[in-house]
Amino acid sequence: MSLTTERPAPAESSLIPSKPRVGDKVFKGLSTGSGILIFVILGAVATFLVALAFPALVSSPETLESQGFGEFWSWVIPLAFGTVWSSFWALVFAVPVAIGIALFISHYAPRKLAAPLGYVIDLLAAVPSVVYGLWGGIALASALQPLHAWLATYLGWIPLFSGQPSGTGRTILTTSLVLAVMILPIITSLCREVFLQTPKLHEEAALALGATRWEMVQMAVFPFARAGIVSAVMLGLGRALGETMAVAMVLSGANVIKIEMLNQQNPISIAARIALDFPESSGLAVNQLIAAGLVLFVITLAVNMVARWIVSRRAAFSGAN
Amino acid sequence: MSKRIEAKNLDIYYGKFKAVEDVSMVVEPRAVTAFIGPSGCGKSTFLRSLNRMHEVIPGAYVDGELLLDGEDLYGPGVDPVNVRRQIGMVFQRPNPFPTMSIKENVLAGLKLNNKRASKGELDETAEKALRGANLWEEVKNRLDLPGSGLSGGQQQRLCIARAIAMQPDVLLMDEPCSALDPISTLAIEDLIQELKANYTIVIVTHNMQQAARVSDTTAFFNIAGTGQPGKLIEMDSTEKIFSTPSVKATEDYITGRFG
Numbered sequence: 001m002s003l004t005t006e007r008p009a010p011a012e013s014s015l016i017p018s019k020p021r022v023g024d025k026v027f028k029g030l031s032t033g034s035g036i037l038i039f040v041i042l043g044a045v046a047t048f049l050v051a052l053a054f055p056a057l058v059s060s061p062e063t064l065e066s067q068g069f070g071e072f073w074s075w076v077i078p079l080a081f082g083t084v085w086s087s088f089w090a091l092v093f094a095v096p097v098a099i100g101i102a103l104f105i106s107h108y109a110p111r112k113l114a115a116p117l118g119y120v121i122d123l124l125a126a127v128p129s130v131v132y133g134l135w136g137g138i139a140l141a142s143a144l145q146p147l148h149a150w151l152a153t154y155l156g157w158i159p160l161f162s163g164q165p166s167g168t169g170r171t172i173l174t175t176s177l178v179l180a181v182m183i184l185p186i187i188t189s190l191c192r193e194v195f196l197q198t199p200k201l202h203e204e205a206a207l208a209l210g211a212t213r214w215e216m217v218q219m220a221v222f223p224f225a226r227a228g229i230v231s232a233v234m235l236g237l238g239r240a241l242g243e244t245m246a247v248a249m250v251l252s253g254a255n256v257i258k259i260e261m262l263n264q265q266n267p268i269s270i271a272a273r274i275a276l277d278f279p280e281s282s283g284l285a286v287n288q289l290i291a292a293g294l295v296l297f298v299i300t301l302a303v304n305m306v307a308r309w310i311v312s313r314r315a316a317f318s319g320a321n
Numbered sequence: 322m323s324k325r326i327e328a329k330n331l332d333i334y335y336g337k338f339k340a341v342e343d344v345s346m347v348v349e350p351r352a353v354t355a356f357i358g359p360s361g362c363g364k365s366t367f368l369r370s371l372n373r374m375h376e377v378i379p380g381a382y383v384d385g386e387l388l389l390d391g392e393d394l395y396g397p398g399v400d401p402v403n404v405r406r407q408i409g410m411v412f413q414r415p416n417p418f419p420t421m422s423i424k425e426n427v428l429a430g431l432k433l434n435n436k437r438a439s440k441g442e443l444d445e446t447a448e449k450a451l452r453g454a455n456l457w458e459e460v461k462n463r464l465d466l467p468g469s470g471l472s473g474g475q476q477q478r479l480c481i482a483r484a485i486a487m488q489p490d491v492l493l494m495d496e497p498c499s500a501l502d503p504i505s506t507l508a509i510e511d512l513i514q515e516l517k518a519n520y521t522i523v524i525v526t527h528n529m530q531q532a533a534r535v536s537d538t539t540a541f542f543n544i545a546g547t548g549q550p551g552k553l554i555e556m557d558s559t560e561k562i563f564s565t566p567s568v569k570a571t572e573d574y575i576t577g578r579f580g
Contacts, residue, residue, distance in 0.1 A: 201416040205480070208374055209430035209487065210406030219429060223420030 082267030133249030363551020474505020
């Protein structure tokens with residue numbers, strides 16, 4: 001007689017679950033499935049882009065000249081430049097304002113003012129981009145025309161502002177400002193959330209050393225929020241890079257690389273070019289537009305990787321430990 | 322350095338709530354004064370009012386006088402920022418700035434004063450403060466590493482170094498050892514004994530033995546009930562408080578009969 005038969009496990013043992021934990025299994029399946037789904041979707045998008053871009057990428061310049069928009073790289077590089085250039089200025093305009101508003105809401109405003117202001121900012125994010133496009137092309141452009149003239153007259157010696165100013169105000173400057181307004185809410189909301197997470201301990205440490213409010217923000221809030229600010233800016237940049245309607249409705253756009261921001265002739269972004277040209281394209285022209293989309297995809301990916309690298313560079317000092 | 326604090330009929334409010342009522346006391350320079358009492362008795366609030374840190378909470382204010390060598394800390398036009406530069410504070414949980422290196426942490430307060438100091442002077446100040454906090458030998462080879470990589474006890478001594486680098490008149494400590502193990506606690510207690518040669522030290526503690534070990538004077542705070550303001554019950558030499566206190570409540574508390 002073995003020991004096991006002498007000590008049979010009691011049928012009603014509280015340590016052995018009588019039925020499997022269904023909730024656990026379902027949740028695990030759901031979360032794993034969602035994780036995999038992201039990869040599948042991303043893979044499908046990448047495959048689609050590469051497969052449909054391929055015919056344009058391997059075609060000779062002559063074929064593209066007759067059936068598409070001309071030699072691929074000399075066509076797409078100005079578009080890539082226009083994309084990055086307008087988004088860069090959108091960030092330059094939006095980030096300081098966004099951080100300022102977020103800081104005001106999180107650390108300066110009285111509570112009664114902070115909440116409504118937060119709602120208003122979030123409301124900005126709910127405005128459809130076509131509305132921003134209409135506003136930018138009709139209202140903002142003409143309103144900014146005097147500013148264009150003024151900048152060209154008095155600051156024309158700066159290369160950015162040189163040349164004949166546009167008479168309509170539909171320029172890369174106006175476009176960047178529209179984009180800045182569009183990306184402002186997302187950057188503001190995320191920064192505000194991160195600023196509010198600053199540990200009280202660190203804020204008090206700074207204050208107890210005799211820091212003023214602004215010094216406390218520099219010592220405790222900004223260092224803590226650094227990674228969050230970078231992420232917020234990258235999300236904003238992502239939106240600006242991919243923005244289609246607002247850019248297409250403000251700019252007519254030419255195939256040029258120009259840093260001048262006030263002239264009649266402006267570089268346009270990849271997304272806007274695709275949107276403007278797609279309805280009248282067929283055959284190889286469509287493949288060429290998709291290849292431009294692939295370039296945009298690569299730019300966005302590169303920007304995100306750089307952002308990750310910036311965040312991870314000083315991980316030991318991040319405050320996460 | 323090392324100044325006398327005198328409170329005269331000090332009431333402390335958070336909005337409409339009176340947290341501490343009618344405290345009058347003298348804190349002597351170059352000595353350690355301990356505040357003891359049950360939770361919620363207002364001893365931490367009173368400590369934080371000494372460098373106006375309680376004003377971090379909106380609606381906090383005081384009524385009465387608080388004098389630092391005769392100068393009213395709550396007088397008209399007095400800037401709390403300047404008060405805090407003269408009265409340093411160490412908190413319950415070690416709070417070095419995680420994004421700064423050990424050296425940057427020590428010099429953080431000095432940077433605020435915008436003093437133009439050479440690298441040599443700064444290094445010297447950092448070393449002096451770290452030696453003062455008995456931490457130099459342990460960190461001298463890793464001054465550029467993050468302060469958050471140190472042990473809890475080392476982090477707390479780093480915070481003390483950060484406070485004394487400012488050469489304050491008074492050093493306030495709000496339960497500085499409550500998050501530390503016994504060995505780190507002993508290191509901090511030894512340090513307090515050394516620091517009192519140069520500083521006025523006020524320490525809040527829940528640990529009666531600690532108050533008995535480190536302090537020269539002990540103040541006992543108590544509270545009549547929830548929602549009531551805390552009051553100073555008795556203040557005397559530590560020896561007297563722990564042997565023959567004159568108030569029954571003090572004796573009950575230190576013998577462990579309540580609280």
